[in-house]
Amino acid sequence: MDKQSSILDNELERLLALSNLDLDYYDAKHGIEWLTEMAATVAGTQVSLVNLIDSYTQWSIASVGIELTQMPREDSVCQYTLGNEEGELFEVDDLRLDERFKEKKYVTENPNLTYYLGVPLKTSEGYNLGSLCVMDVELKQISQEKKELLKMIARQIVDRLKVNSKVHDLKIxxxxxxxxxxxxxxxxxxxxxxxxxxxxxxxxxxxxxxxxxxxxxxxxxxxxxxxxxxxxxxxxxxxxxASHHRTMELEDYQLNLKSFRAKIIDMFTPQAILKKIDLQVILNEENQYMPFPKAKLMQIVGNLISNSIKFTPETGSINIVLDLIFESSTMILVIKVKDSGMGMPQQKIDQLLSNEVVTELGTSGEKGFGFGVKMVRKLLNDLNGEMDIQSQVGKGTEFTVKISFN
Incomplete structure (x- = not known):
């Protein structure tokens, strides 16, 4: 079995392991910045990143020497570390000479990266969350001793992320x-x-x-x-x-519709801009300050939005509607993601709602492993939520998610 087949076989379990950490990729409180700085110092490189990789996107949760928050997974170098064993490094001596990377913008344009070394962020259960990488604009030779130190730093990063997750669970x-x-x-x-x-x-x-x-x-x-x-x-x-909710300070484990909307805009507007897609996030203002648990919500909405971006052509549109309704003693969060994309026949919808993995290229040739919607179903099942899909070929698709809170 080749390495790519191994990645596919393990992908859903890997994504679930990443999702179970329930990380907010745009949260500056991960506490790993100093480890990222240490990696750059040890390697003697200008750039160091901690990258986590989900179904569609590489999220940079800590960085040194470069301002980067995300990029499409298929454009990243770090994606090639996913099939590596713990301690197995992925090194590219000269990105300019490698067929996989020589045409990428980060090589041909600013910052004109040349050297890359990636260390897998492997959990004790064997799942690779992403990569600690060091990069430079000049050719580098890093000694084996320093590579061993980078492996130790990578293990510390994984441990810190798991501790953060445990603290988050305790707060919940x-x-x-x-x-x-x-x-x-x-x-x-x-x-x-x-x-x-x-x-x-x-x-x-x-x-x-x-x-x-x-x-x-x-x-x-x-x-x-x-x-x-x-x-x-x-x-x-x-x-x-109402006046209390307007001034209420949210706990770390909570969102309200207003903060939820802000996070969605921050995280997914860059992806939409790349494809010239009009991304709108609308909320029902009536209950916009009412707090609710944020566990797994960014992973759920992130997969749906990234999926819509993938299958919506340039200059298309994606409308996201957030609402919070009350039925007796139950609070129901409603998330609708509607795009003007390719749409799909009922047979494809049935496949998405089954256990079958469906893989297709996006409107701009984006690659995918077909696990995005399946991930959403798994996460919703854990939260006792539900999902409905309405679509017409050539007219777009609407995903509706409902999650109940007591």
């Missing part, structure tokens, strides 16, 4: 605990109110029909009830009125 659990406290407070208010009402009724009639001792007991019941009501109010904290 703490948030869920806080919500449970609020529910408990609501649950006890009803019966306590009944006790206090009963005590008040007995007090109002007790002088005529009850002994003085009963009155004292009823007084104690009322006082105890008021104390528990005060405790419930303290747990509940501020009321969820």
């Amino acid at each position: 659990q703490m948030g869920e605990l806080h919500q449970s406290q609020k529910k408990l407070a609501h649950d006890i208010r009803g019966p306590l109110g009944g006790i206090m009402g009963l005590a008040e009724i007995i007090k109002s009639q007790g002088k005529d029909i009850d002994p003085e001792e009963v009155m004292e007991y009823m007084d104690l019941i009322e006082k105890s009830g008021k104390s528990m009501m005060d405790l419930a109010d303290e747990i509940l904290g501020q009321h969820y009125d």
Whole structure:
């Protein structure tokens, strides 16, 4: 089996391992910047990057010597490290002479990169998340001793990302605990109110029909009830009125529609600009400040938007609609991604909603492994969400995702 076949066989599991870290690629709090700087210092290169690679995109989450946040996966050098074993480096002595890279803009134009060395970011489970790479505009020779040091730095980066993920999970659990406290407070208010009402009724009639001792007991019941009501109010904290939400500071594990929209624009406008696609993100302003858990949301919406960009021709359009609706005690996040792309027949939709992997080239010849929509289905299944696909050949496709929160 060749290396490319090995990558395909392992790709969905690799993508799930990356998704399980639930990283915000544009979050500056990964804590790996100093490791990126150390890699450049050890290698003696002008440029160092930590790149994570998903279905469509290479995301640069830390950088030295170059301002880069993302590029199409198929244009990256780091994609060639994905099939490497842990510690197996991918080195290109001169990018200008390599058929795979010599026509790339980062070689022919600024910054005119020449040398590349990539170290796989391999987890202990054997999944390659991306690459720690060092690059330079001049030819380089890096000693074996320094390469071993770069491998150690790569392992430290993976460990740090996993620690960050664990901390993120703990914050989510703490948030869920806080919500449970609020529910408990609501649950006890009803019966306590009944006790206090009963005590008040007995007090109002007790002088005529009850002994003085009963009155004292009823007084104690009322006082105890008021104390528990005060405790419930303290747990509940501020009321969820509109003015509170407008000033409410989001926790690290939360988004609201307004911040969700901002992240989508920041992350995917560059991809849309490359294909001259008009990308619009619209939100329902009524509940735009209501917080909800962000777990896996960027991975879900990212795969759908990247898929739409891939299959929408130049000068096309993509409209994303975000809404938050309430049904009884359930909050439902609705995400719609509608493009003016190629569209697809019902047979293709059925394939996407099955376990079959479908791989096609995009409108500009973009390559893909066919795992994007399948990834979304897996993530939605974990979140008890659902997805609907509507499409017409030649007219475009609309994905609708719904995720419920208690």
